[in-house]
Amino acid sequence: MLWxxxxxxxxxxxxARLLARRYGLRRYHADVHTWEHRDRALAAGHAAAARWERLxxxxxxxxxxxxxxxxxxHHERGPMVAEDLRALPRAPLTVAEGTPVTPGVAGAGDxxxxxxxxxxxxxxxxxxxGIGAGVSALYRLLIEEIEAQVARAGARTLAVDGTRSVADTFAQVEKVFADALAVGPLxxxxAERARLLRYANRAVVRQHAAYFARPWTVGDLAGTVRLFACECGDADCDAEVPLALADFPDPPDGLAPGSDEPAFPPVLxxxxRRLWGGPAGAVPG
Structure with a gap:
């Protein structure tokens, strides 16, 4: 696991997206498990979660x-992230990212x-x-909370002060994880890359489905378009595909008979084009 x-x-x-695409990692994005985690908190009788839903x-x-x-x-979701990750296959390597990733969850190692x-x-x-004032206030609280948690743990940080480009910041992140990436597994x-991309893409759909299930929300899967990673399986592909959530193909994760290749039609x-044998169909952008 990388954190x-x-x-x-x-x-x-x-x-995390750049790491996953370049090296062939599974990407766990905590944000797309927000409503699943809230449902777990509600089921456990968490008072603050229930208050959020009532307001x-x-x-x-x-x-x-x-x-x-x-x-x-923030504090409750970290253990839920850890629980999610324990349920994933041990290979290939997973990069997990998100605000609930704290030193108490990830440790403070290399x-x-x-x-x-x-x-x-x-x-x-x-x-x-376009974040509103109330959300911005919460985010300022989170930066203070996370800074304090990281300082107490003596964890490694990278300053983001606007002086580095995305490429320069990525080079620093690669350097942090160089030893782990050299060991893998990747x-x-x-076909394996396509399955990892499908995992990340499907999580986006499930996040929105859990959100729209709430009685106070407006909208639906058919009327909401999001960007999905192209599932061609090319290690150099970084393309994204706009697609209505209701049009996302979500059959089981199974493999083609007698093969280790995906059985799902890829989003392209x-x-x-898909770079494996697989099914004849595809979902074009």
């Missing part, structure tokens, strides 16, 4: 800072790093996303 933590706006998702969306973000932090389930943006960088990046075949970017 990338940090507050919102740090660049965790970008770094009207506009009311949630006017709560006092300590209540905002409690309702975020397989973990926290990206720590300056307040100015975080503010600018969140402004680009995905070798196009225009002009791309």
């Amino acid at each position: 990338i933590g940090g507050p919102p706006g740090a660049g965790k998702t970008t770094m 009207a969306p506009v009311e949630r973000w006017s709560r006092p800072p300590d209540e905002l932090l409690a309702m975020s389930l 397989r973990s790093v926290w990206l720590m943006p300056t307040p100015e960088v975080q503010r600018d990046r969140l402004a680009e996303r 995905a070798g075949s196009a 970017a225009p002009g791309h």
Whole structure:
């Protein structure tokens, strides 16, 4: 397991996506398990989770800072992330990233790093996303909380101050994980890479399905378009495919009969083709 933590706006998702595509890793993105984790907390009778669901969306973000932090389930979700990861296959290597990835979950060794943006960088990046005042207040709390947790653990950090390009930051992350990446195990075949991409893509659909199941939400899978990773299996492919969530093909994860190749029709970017035998069908972008 490789771990990338940090507050919102740090660049965790970008770094994990680049690592996974370049090296053939499974990518676990904690954000796309948010509502699944909230459902677990509700089932366990967690008071702050229940309070979040009861409040009207506009009311949630006017709560006092300590209540905002409690309702975020920041501390509770870390063990849920660990539980999710224990259920995954041991190979190939997984890179797990997200705000709930804390030193208490990931440890402070050479397989973990926290990206720590300056307040100015975080503010600018969140402004680009159109984040409201209430959400921004929670995110400022999270940067303070995570900084304190990382400092207590003496964990490794990379400063994100806006002076490095994405490529330069990625080179630093690669350097942190160089020894682990040299050992692996990594995905070798196009078919295995395609299965890893399908795992990450399917998690996006399930996240939205759990969200739209709430009585206070507006919208549905048919009317929501998201970007999915192209599943051609090419190690150099970094294409993304816009697709309505309801159109995402979600058959079982099975293999083609007598083969170790995926049985699902892949999501493909225009002009791309699957690099394994597999099924005849495909879902074009």
